[in-house]
Amino acid sequence: MDKITRKAYAKINLGLDVLRRREDGYHEVRMIMQSVGLYDTLTFTRHEEAGIAVVTDKEELPGDESNLIYKAAKLLTDTYGIRQGVHIALEKRIPMAAGMAGGSTDAAAVFHGMNEMFSLGLSIEEMCVLAVRIGADVPYCIKGGTALAEGIGEILSDLPGMPDCFLLIAKPDIDVSTKFVYENLHADCLEYHPDIDGMIRVLSSKELGSVAAKLGNVLETVTVKKYPQVEEIKDFMKAQGALNALMSGSGPTVFGIYDSKERAHEAQGALERAGLAKQVFVTVPVNTGR
Structure with missing residues (x-):
């Protein structure tokens, strides 16, 4: 070929x-x-x-x-x-x-x-x-x-695949260095740790609300402090009907979980009009491997 x-x-x-x-x-x-x-x-x-x-x-x-x-x-x-x-x-x-x-x-x-x-x-x-x-x-x-x-x-x-839903993904007009985030993360002093085992359990339940409630990312403790617009986008998504929102990886991209395609697209339009992010997408989970 x-x-x-x-x-x-x-x-x-x-x-x-x-x-x-x-x-x-x-x-x-x-x-x-x-x-x-x-x-x-x-x-x-x-x-x-x-x-x-x-x-x-x-x-x-x-x-x-x-x-x-x-x-x-x-x-x-x-x-x-x-x-x-x-x-x-x-x-x-x-x-x-x-x-x-x-x-x-x-x-x-x-x-x-x-x-x-x-x-x-x-x-x-x-x-x-x-x-x-x-x-x-x-x-x-x-x-x-x-x-x-x-x-x-x-x-x-x-793991069991994520429940069907719609994901609003937004990247603000900033670039975040993964190296910077990890270098400024003091893992031995962290007071907060996401409930990874809890997330594994609720993925099996296929209950979207339970999955959304378990979202957590310890790297937010570094990235949000330097780039507060990450938290602003999270709050905006939740105000626009997201079940929850989280920063992905070391950021700055934020995703919100929606149970309605229409609501996700409405939130996309509102986010773009607010000027909080230049790159905004609505997509879905892909649960099968390659």
């Missing part, structure tokens, strides 16, 4: 807890990850001449060796001795520097796309073992769906 197109789905965190900072500098986490219907599109074209070319539709997103797409393609090429070349074109929809794993999910799509294009025969588990070299979120993005992520994010356990 000489041309393949893959979707790279964004994620949100229904729960995010940080247990401690490890001696190697990484943080030990317990997170509940959820794929959503907002996605980037990657188109792979095989070439006889060796080499990797990455082209993006965003000027601020280079296609050079710093791009996780390139890094994933290079890792696969080197590991499996791929002699042919690949051209990868990215159509970017997921907000960047947003806490939605946009770079990681693009890298995950490279594993899927090149596995198929070059008939590597890799299982999901084999791809995940290799992918952690690219980033801690990449193995989850390879699997997708609803999962508990532990360790540095690479130890994954499948």
